[in-house]
Amino acid sequence: MSSTGARVLPGSARDERPNVGVLLRGPFQEVVRRVSAGLAEAGFDDLRPAHTAVFQHIEADGSRLTDLADRAQITKQSMGYLVDYLEQHGYVERRPDASDRRATRICLTERGWGQVRAALGIIAALEQEWTDALGQPRIEQLRELLADVGGLTASEQS
Amino acid sequence: MSSTGARVLPGSARDERPNVGVLLRGPFQEVVRRVSAGLAEAGFDDLRPAHTAVFQHIEADGSRLTDLADRAQITKQSMGYLVDYLEQHGYVERRPDASDRRATRICLTERGWGQVRAALGIIAALEQEWTDALGQPRIEQLRELLADVGGLTASEQS
DNA sequence: ACATTTAGTCAGTCTTCCTGACGGTCAGAG
DNA sequence: CTCTGACCGTCAGGAAGACTGACTAAATGT
Secondary structure, X not given: OHHHOOOOOOOOOOOOOOOHHHHHHHHHHHHHHHHHXXXXXXXXXXXXXXXXXXXXXXXXXXXXXXXXXXXHOOOHHHHHHHHHHHHHOOOEEEEEOXXXXXXXXXXXXXXXXXXXXXXXXXXXXXXXXXXXXXXHHHHHHHHHHHHHHHHHHHOOOO | OOOOOOOOOOOOOOOOOOOHHXXXXXXXXXXXXXXXXXXXXXXXXXXXXXXXXXXXXXXXXXXXXXXXXXXXXXXXXXXXXXXXXXXXXXXXXXEEOOOOOOOEEEEEOHHHHHHHHHHHHHHHHHHHHHHHHHOHHHHHHHHHHHHHHHHHHHOOOO
């Protein structure tokens, strides 16, 4: 995900102490790299980083385009573009929404579900690697701290 | 295979436990958002996220285009594009390299240094916010854990 | 001296986002 | 029942930022 670029966080090498931005970036981008590589290896080689925005936010019984766009923080047009691609490649399908004829529900196909399972498996494997290296308690601590920090800003958002 | 959890529902909300990828993404993107917003407010409103790649890797006495491209993991053409823009907007300047007439050194101007200081200040302020909310020891712990996890993969890279 | 490598640019393309405008649909008010 | 405004999704056009391939000029190694 080349678009993960933080805006102008300077100085990984110059500072006495790397700042939190730099510290967070390393592990985060490692996750991105591993998922991307692992999916390609598992046969899902027609997916690009941007498509994670869809898989990450779609609900089990299907979601509306507008909802997906909101959650992924992109415009509905951009989301439409991503969904078009995924539909052509058999990962999702559009179904009419029974309760609202304006809307369509974006649903995962069997192939789409396979991709989700694969991605979660890859992340679980990576977490296991980290656990093997640092020990279960420290990873547990890391999870907790990240959740706490994430919670600070999640509540601020509208 | 990935029947580990059998859970495999997509979406951050549906899993019993968010995976590490999701946990890392929140705080990381918060840093990105804050730096971006803060720089714009500080008058550096002609910068885009991609320019991070330059400021992050440039050395105090200037760097070569090729070196910057290598460190940022993009092609030298793409880096050239970014440097052109920053040069036009007064953040960097190209100087001939005394020891190699093929090369030019990309150096930060005074404005470029100002941007670097501003970005570091914004990150420091955010870290202080987190410290106020969670307490110094926990943030210290977080730094340490992130550094450890980052160290795992930094050594793997060729 | 000549072949190879290296620094940087030029040209063209592709992906992924954006804004603006539009047609179909829903829902509440008169 | 119809009007009006809000909402769902698509179409059209454009820009940013990355890519590949081909090139010039300079340095380096044999």
